[in-house]
Amino acid sequence: METSEPLLDVRDLAVHFPIKRGLVLDRTVGHVYAVDGVSLHIGRGETYGLVGESGCGKSTLGRAILRLVDLTTGQVTFDGVDVAQLKGEQLRTMRRRFQMVFQDPMSSLDPRQSVESLLTEGMKAHGLSRGPAADGARLRELVDSVGLPAGALRRYPHEFSGGQRQRIGIARALSVEPDLIVADEPVSALDVSVQAQVLNLLGRLQSELGLTYLVIAHDLAVVRHVSDRVGVMYLGGLVEEAPSQELYDDPQHPYTRALLSAVPVPDPELEDHRERILLTGDLPSPAAPPAGCRFHTRCPWRQPTRCDDERPALRVIAGAPAGHRVACHFAEDIRSGRLQPHRVDVEAVDDVLAPGAVPDLPGSVTEILGR
C-alpha cells in the first residue's frame, strides 16, 4: 500500500484550545489539549480510519489537517506542500484538493440553496466552471454517481431523507475533484439500514475515482470495515495504528482491547462467550490530561511508576509486522500474557479548575463548537 511518498504526511500535530476567563482582561487560564502530538501518513488511494470516543480529538485532528482549525504546532504535508504554512489565496486554491463530508447533512447543507446551487458553488469558486452546457452535464454526472435522480438538482435539502442528504454532501465534496476526502462520522446520523448504502457508495467512488479517504468515526465496526489502516486515538494521541484486519486479530494496546471487547456484536453465541474488558471510570478531561501514559488512570495493565511518568511513543514491538505500531511500555508483556489485568478503582474525575471554568468533563469539540 505504501508505494510512493504518501499523499498526506502529518508530523507532531498539536491543537491546543485556550480556555479564557474574565470579561475585560480575558486571561488564558488553561488549555484543552485536543490533539497533542499526532504523526500519521496516508498513501494515495488509501483509506485511513481514525477511531476513538468523544473527546479524544479525532474530529479536531481531521479539521486541523484541512486547516479548519489553527494548528498549535506541527506539519501537515499534502502532496509535498506544507499546508500548515499556507495562507490566503494559496490556501484557498489548495483547498480544492481536500474536501470534507460532515456528520449531519442537514446542518452542513444550506437549506435555502437548491442542490444545483450547492454543487456549482464550489466549482465556480475554484474556476472549474466550463459554461452552462458542460456544467449541466457535469452536475448530472455527479448526482448520478452518488445514486440520486437527475431531478434532484432542482430540489432543496429538506426534500430529501437523511441518507439522500448525505449523498448530496458527498456529491458536493466531489464537485471540485478533490484528491483527499475527510469524512467525519459520515454515517452515524443515519439509520442502520441506510448506513450500508452510504458506506458502499464511498467504497465504489473510491475505486472509480481513485480517492484517498480519512474516515473519522466512533464506531469501530464501521471504521474497520471501510479502512485499509486504522488509528486508535485516546485523549489527543494515537495509541495504536495497524492494518484493519491486523488490529482486530492482534490488538496490542490495552485501550484497543477494551474498545474491541466493548463493541456489541449482533450474534448471541458470540456475545454469551465473549471476554469483556470493562473499563472503569470516564475519560479524563482533555484540559488536564494525566501525566505519563494518558490511559494509565483506566488501564487494567498499569504498572507502577513508568506508566505514570513516561509518555510512551508509538513503536513496533518484536514479532509484529512493520505497519503495526503501539504506544504502550508493556505491549510485549501484555501480548505474551506475562502481565495479567488487575482491578482498577474508579477515581472520581475532579474538576481541574474551578467548576464551570472548563467544560469540566469530557467534552468533545463537536459539543463545544455546538454550544
Place this chain on the structure above:
Amino acid sequence: MTALLEVRDLQVAFTRRREPDTVAVDGVSFDVAPGQVVGLVGESGCGKSVTSLAIMRLLPARGVRVSGSVRMDGTDLLTLSGSEMRARRGRDLSMVFQDPLSSLNPVIPIGLQVTEVLRRHRGMAGDKARQAAAELLERVGIPDPRRRLDSYPHQLSGGMRQRALIAIALACQPRLLIADEPTTALDVTIQAQILGLLSELVRETGAALIMITHDLGVVAGLCEAVNVLYGGRIVERAQRHRLFATPRHPYTHGLLRSIPRLDAPPGEELEAIRGSVVDNLPWAHACAFAPRCPRAIETCTEVTPVAETSGGRLLRCHNPVPANAE
C-alpha cells in the same frame, strides 16, 4: 406462566385537524414475564419509543388516540386515572430515557432528584432518604456518592448521569423497567459499563426489563425475546438465539447483513437494504416493507400480511426467508 405485562393490540395514532391520522403504533401485542428481558428493536420511526411511552402513559392527552390494552397484574393501565397512574409510575414500573441531560432537572441537585421518588412512594424523609439515596448511587457505581448527592447534572459525565437516572428508576424496586435507548448517547466503553450494570441489576432485583434500541448488537447480548418492529408493527419475534441464527423476515435478515460486523473480514461490500422508510406503503392494504424488500412478490403490495405464530416465532410476511437458507 403468568405474564407481568400483557400488551394487546396497542394502537397509537396522532390526530391532526383536517389531516389524516398518523398511525405510529399499530396492533402491537407482546408479553413480558417477571424478570424477563424483552427487546424492541427497530429504526427511527418504527414506533418503538411511542410504544414505551404509551405503556408508561406519558403521551400527551390531546392529539393522541391510544387503543388496545396494557395489563399489569390484571389492571389495564390505559384505563387508570391520572393519579392512580402516578402512584404506579416509579413504584411498579419506571423508565430510563436516552438522553440523561434532558431527563434530569438541570437546576436541582442529583440527591434531591433521587430522594423525591423515595419520599413520594416510600414515605422516607430527611437523613434517612439521603442515606438511601447515597446507597442507591453507590449501587449503580457512582464513586464518592455522598459528595455527588450535591452535584448538579451538568457536573457529571454522560455515563454518570445515566447511572443517576438508573438509580432514580430503580429507587422503589419496580417490577418492570423500560429502558429507551439507554446507551445511544454514550461511548462504547461507557455503553458496555451501563449494559453490564443494567443486566446485573435486573438479575439481582428480579425486575423485568423492556429494552428499546436500534442496535442489534445490544439486543444480541441482553434480551431473551426480541421483537423487531417495522413501520409501527411487529414483523418478527423470536428468542434471540433463533432470531439471529435464522432470521426469517426479509427486514430482519437484511438488517443483520447490512451492518458492518467487527468479526467479519473488512472490505466486503455490505448488502444494503434499498430505499428508506419514506418509501413505506400503508399497512392497510399492503406490507409496509414491500417497496424495499428483495423478496417482495405481487401479494405483498395487495394484501396485508397477518402475524402468524409457529414454534415460538411470530412472523408477519407473505414470502419469508426459507428457514434453512444461509
